[in-house]
Amino acid sequence: MLVFLLSVMGGAATVQAKEREIPALTEQENQIRLYLGQSMTLTDLPEGEITVDKEGVVEISEKYIMTAVGKGAVKVSVETKTGKKTVARVEVVANERLDGLTFNISTFAGKVVGTRAERLDIPAFEEMTCQWSCETPELASITEDGVITPIRAGTAQFLVKVTDNYGGRYEFTIPLAILEPHFEHGKTNLAKGCQMTLSLQDYSGNPVTYKTMDGSVISLVSSNSSSVIIKARKVGTTTVTGSVDGVEFQCRVTVTNPKLKTQYGFYQKKKSFKVNVTGLNADSAPIWSSADVKVGKVNEKGKVSTVQYGSTVIRCKVDGKTLEYYLAVSTKTAVKAMRIGYKKIGKKKYSQARRMSKNYYDCSSFVYRIYRSAGKTLVRKTKWAPVAAEIGQYYVRKKKIVKASGVYDEKKLRPGDLVCFGGSSARRNGRYKRIFHIAMYIGNGRTMESSSTYNNVVIRYRGTLKKKGIPVVARP
Numbered sequence: 001m002l003v004f005l006l007s008v009m010g011g012a013a014t015v016q017a018k019e020r021e022i023p024a025l026t027e028q029e030n031q032i033r034l035y036l037g038q039s040m041t042l043t044d045l046p047e048g049e050i051t052v053d054k055e056g057v058v059e060i061s062e063k064y065i066m067t068a069v070g071k072g073a074v075k076v077s078v079e080t081k082t083g084k085k086t087v088a089r090v091e092v093v094a095n096e097r098l099d100g101l102t103f104n105i106s107t108f109a110g111k112v113v114g115t116r117a118e119r120l121d122i123p124a125f126e127e128m129t130c131q132w133s134c135e136t137p138e139l140a141s142i143t144e145d146g147v148i149t150p151i152r153a154g155t156a157q158f159l160v161k162v163t164d165n166y167g168g169r170y171e172f173t174i175p176l177a178i179l180e181p182h183f184e185h186g187k188t189n190l191a192k193g194c195q196m197t198l199s200l201q202d203y204s205g206n207p208v209t210y211k212t213m214d215g216s217v218i219s220l221v222s223s224n225s226s227s228v229i230i231k232a233r234k235v236g237t238t239t240v241t242g243s244v245d246g247v248e249f250q251c252r253v254t255v256t257n258p259k260l261k262t263q264y265g266f267y268q269k270k271k272s273f274k275v276n277v278t279g280l281n282a283d284s285a286p287i288w289s290s291a292d293v294k295v296g297k298v299n300e301k302g303k304v305s306t307v308q309y310g311s312t313v314i315r316c317k318v319d320g321k322t323l324e325y326y327l328a329v330s331t332k333t334a335v336k337a338m339r340i341g342y343k344k345i346g347k348k349k350y351s352q353a354r355r356m357s358k359n360y361y362d363c364s365s366f367v368y369r370i371y372r373s374a375g376k377t378l379v380r381k382t383k384w385a386p387v388a389a390e391i392g393q394y395y396v397r398k399k400k401i402v403k404a405s406g407v408y409d410e411k412k413l414r415p416g417d418l419v420c421f422g423g424s425s426a427r428r429n430g431r432y433k434r435i436f437h438i439a440m441y442i443g444n445g446r447t448m449e450s451s452s453t454y455n456n457v458v459i460r461y462r463g464t465l466k467k468k469g470i471p472v473v474a475r476p
Contacts, residue, residue, distance in 0.1 A: 030087065033093065034091070034092050035092070035093060035166040036068050036093070036164075036167075036168030037164065037169060038167060038168070039066065039068070042064040042065075042066055046080050047081075048080040048085075049078070051084075052074050052077075053075045054073075054074045056069065056072070057070050057072040057073070071093060073091045073092075074092070075088075075090075095168055095170070098124060101172065103172060110179040111150040112179045112245045113152065114150070114246075115150065117148060120146050120148055120176070125160075125162055128162050129162070130160050130163075131144055132159070133160075134157070134159075135157040135159055136156045137151075138151065139151055139153075139178045140156040140178050152178065152180070153180035153202045154178055156175070157174070157176075179203060179206075179244075181206075181208070181242065181244045181249055183200065183201070183240075183251040184200070184201050186251060187251060187253070188283075189253075189281065189319040190319055191232060191255070191318070191321035194232055194320040195221060195229055196320050197228070197229050198227060198240060198251055200226050200242065203225070206244050206245055207225060208244050210240065210241065210242050210243075212230070217232070217233060217234055217235075217255055218230050218231070218233065218253050219233055235255050235257050236255055237253070237255070239251070239253070254283070256284060256319045258279045258280055258321055259277065259279050260275065260316075261276040262276075264326045265304075265325060266339050266415065266442070267329055268331070269308060269309065270306060270307075272306075273303070273304055274302055274303050275325050277302065284318050287317045287318070288301075288315070289314075289317075290304075290314055290315075292311075292313075293312075294307055295307055296312045296314065298314050307329070309331075310329055310411065310414070311328050311329065311415055311443020312327050312443075313325070313327070314327055326442070326444045328416075331416065333371075333374050333376050334414070334415060335415075335416070336375070337371045337416060338415060340370045341370040341448050341457070342448065344457040345448075345457050346456055346457065350362060350452050350454075356385065361450035363388055363437050363438050363450050363451070364388045364390075365450070366457065367439070370440075371476060376476055378418075378476060388420055388422075388438035389432040389436075391418060391474065392418075392420035392432060393432040393433075395476070396474075400474060400476070402414075402474075405467060407464050408464075408467065408470070414475065415441060415442050417440070417473050417474065418440060418441070418475075418476065419440070419441050420433070420435045420437070421439070421469060423435075423469050423471035433471040434471075439460070441465075445465075446460065447460050
């Protein structure tokens with residue numbers, strides 16, 4: 001029987017033949033296991049030609065040195081004068097630490113441009129010989145022993161050739177993110193009182209710190225490793241700085257104070273005008289829109305064109321703030337009356353006793369007098385304005401009202417209509433339909449009125465107008 005004695009020194013194994021007579025092998029005999037790259041010398045073999053039953057697994061030199069070159073199983077035989085004799089079955093396996101080892105972009109934390117050169121340590125390669133090279137030299141450089149210097153943002157590709165202790169050779173491609181962390185915008189505007197998120201780009205999980213140069217202009221609300229939320233406190237300019245691995249990046253923030261020159265507009269159909277916004281700078285970029293283009297359209301420069309009767313909201317989004325301009329489109333007389341009334345906002349006191357005096361109104365004298373100034377008499381010419389219930393009753397009799405069942409359809413309401421409060425939900429007061437208050441509808445769910453609650457002329461948001469509390473909406 002041929003007995004193999006395997007001794008390994010420096011990755012080499014030696015097989016010695018005790019007998020030249022080679023009997024048939026059994027499954028338990030003459031099994032040899034080699035690692036890729038491992039070699040062994042075959043000695044005292046019978047005379048003849050050595051053959052293997054599969055290529056690419058082992059190579060046997062003229063000096064009978066067998067080297068494992070590829071994974072797999074192979075049978076080694078000798079062609080003798082008396083026939084083929086199998087001398088060994090050989091299994092070649094890969095190094096367990098390296099077999100099946102793969103790398104992807106998330107295997108390692110990214111390297112930041114501007115940081116010092118660092119070695120890329122891989123525990124699986126310890127005590128092995130590694131030779132490194134970079135396939136993307138425009139993004140990073142690497143020494144033969146694995147010291148990386150980041151150059152420019154991108155995904156760098158590194159090739160490492162590894163030789164293990166058995167002499168097996170392996171190649172691995174390692175992708176690595178090269179980062180140049182920066183804010184999405186190098187400079188930005190932010191309206192006073194507003195918040196915004198400054199997001200990081202080219203970032204991969206490394207700890208980030210933030211600071212602001214002037215906390216009175218911009219304060220930091222909250223932050224995480226990928227963004228920071230800032231709040232504009234007062235008009236001015238400052239810098240927000242982020243830092244990753246000691247590398248700083250900045251965003252210059254200017255706080256603006258955008259305002260509408262006026263918040264309400266009253267126009268007839270087929271008129272054009274520009275909505276003016278103040279408090280902007282050269283970097284401000286307003287975005288305009290209309291809630292109802294059937295009533296009024298607006299172009300990219302804030303020029304509005306009225307179309308038909310009704311109301312809409314012209315919105316201007318700028319520097320993180322949304323400004324709303326309330327547009328009412330109506331008849332010439334109604335527009336004139338609304339403009340006259342708008343000039344009284346916050347300037348006239350409420351008084352029933354002095355309702356016809358210069359600096360005073362009550363609810364009915366307010367609508368009566370502004371319509372009279374616009375050239376329209378409500379109910380009758382008089383030095384003492386009719387009360388709210390009388391105005392409502394008059395227009396019901398004239399059939400100049402807006403009809404409704406449960407709620408008033410906003411599309412059917414027209415700026416300049418007179419809204420009479422009372423109805424079944426009001427207490428009994430002996431007046432027509434219990435009407436106790438009157439206001440002018442100016443669109444977008446709002447009324448203009450002289451209010452005892454506020455002791456002044458005000459604009460109030462009324463929302464949906466319900467028939468139960470508003471028995472009459474008159475159209476002068």
